[in-house]
Amino acid sequence: MFELLQGLPLFFTPIATIATTLGIVAGLVIGVLPGLGPLMGIVLLLPVAFHLPPIAGVGMLIAIYIGGSAGGSVSAILLRIPGTPIAAATLFDGFPMAQKGRAQDAVGLSMTASTLGGLIGGFFLLFFSPLLAKFALRFAPPEFFGMAILGVLTIAIVSEGSSLKGLLAGGLGLLLATMGTDQFTNAYRFTFGNFNLSSGPHVVSVVVGLFALSEVFFQIESARFLDRPKVQQLRVSFRALRLIVRHKFNLIRSALIGTFFGAIPGTGGDVSAFISYATAKKLAGPGEVYGEGAEGGVVASEAANNGCCGGALIPTLALGIPGDGSTAVLMGALILLGFFPGPELFRNHPEIVGGIFVAYMMGNLIMFLLGIVLAPMFGRALKVPKAWLIPAVLMLSTLGTYALQNSVFDLWVMLVFGALGYVMRRAHYPLAPIIIGMILGDVLESNFRRSLLLSHNGPMIFIERPISAVIIAIDVILLITIIVSTLRASGKRASEDMFSR
């Protein structure tokens, strides 16, 4: 709570409030557009954030995160196409509501549930992250090493596609982080004599290439450039505030489920949205038929996926372990702005932590207002043909990446990673582990080498200290889980192959 008070003056400046408001608008619009989503929004506007004061920049990115998480519901409701995977559960009842002429109510309920779910997640963020950070102050290099391994493993284990590919992507990220000047010896590593690589590839060039550029290629490949879907026109209405009262228990329960799963690195909003939807369906009253336009279905999935945002920020801020791709990029932004998430951030810069808390809570409140007021704009945004959007995304990616260091070299890096991102997506590799590996790579290596320096017993230091031993044990259990599940899946496919022959 003390952090919150210190953050108030940092947030309530014209530039920070305007940036957060614009972030919400951008997040909502990007979330509404199918194929994009909160991560893409953060990626596209990340370079802009570096030109703003820290809280304004981070506030804008957090606003895109929460706005994008909520915006995906609109296309799920109006088009039966979730704007983002985390809104997939919303279409089960949102679209039938729209078909019954209740699109207005469905969008209103989704925005209200997202806001309230986000705020409940925010309260947990407020109270639990300082406690977790306080506990983590006991951490020394061996514990940080174990936590960084945990971050890479958890994102790999729950990645789309196979865990094996997730681990490989994480490994690539870790190796990319070693490029450039070694912080201990000052030697150039893997730079091939190219001075532009003396600090390694810029993480933003890599992120923009992997996510935005590969998406541009996919969107062009799928053609239908001038299509304009037919969508119901929405009006400004606050009726949802009255409707949501009927679903208060569902809302609170779903937000708590979302926050819980969000706080487990790697789990993400889609898992929590489906679990809370299933729970709400199971506990529904006899009058509510889920799948046929039940208001409770929209409330459950939306409260959960925005509650998840607050939950995901808990390990990100307190431990420096990002919960998913979006929080990994947010964490990268904080690092590039000079603030390394983790217990030291809470101790040395409580005002920054407070500013982030305030930005998160205020972002949710602003989202409620704008989500309702701008509802008519969403319908129009869905009608913009891809022919206009694709060059705009490409130019924003290009200029944003160039603006980081005024470097055309960064654009070539972006292009190379765009090609890699395309191949990886076609081969069903997850992209987020690369970013998490890149961001955690420095933490992992520096704490690994420091631990060995401190140790009188070589690598035994990692199991001699009680907290470190517990973390390493969790790492080993996770690794065994990955190996066993991959072997089982492989064996199952082999027996299916034999059976089909």
Add this chain to the structure above:
Amino acid sequence: MQRFRDSAFDWVAWVIFASVPATIFWQCATTLVDEGVASGGPMENAAFYPEIVASIMTGLLVWLAISLLLGRLRHKTPFTVAEGTGRALVATALFIAYLAVLPYAGFHLATPVLCFLLFRLLSLSMIPAVAGGIGLSLATAFVFQALLHVVLPVGVFGITVFK
């Protein structure tokens, strides 16, 4: 052979991924040895950690290769040509040409041309494509140059619009 064709993108990705640990081992054995930072204690040995990660990746790649050879992966990833693949390749070629000429032509000459060509490639007619090309490049330049004070490439002609 059919198995290779079914996993074409998987094999391309495998080759790309395999080249990374190979490069790490090669650099650690050559450049880092020459620099004298490939041996010693944890503080002096800059090759130790990358070699560990590269070794783990190598193990994972061997596992993946075996899975691929035995056809044990969940998804098939053949080379397929979609409706817009040709245009996507042309767009990529245009973007590469843009990056090559950007330092010489400058932002305000190269970008409207790129945007116009992209709009045309994406089926817009001539007038919207011209207007879109000029409008998009001016709008992005305004945001980055005028609002965020980014110095955009001026090229050999020294062209700048928003100071």
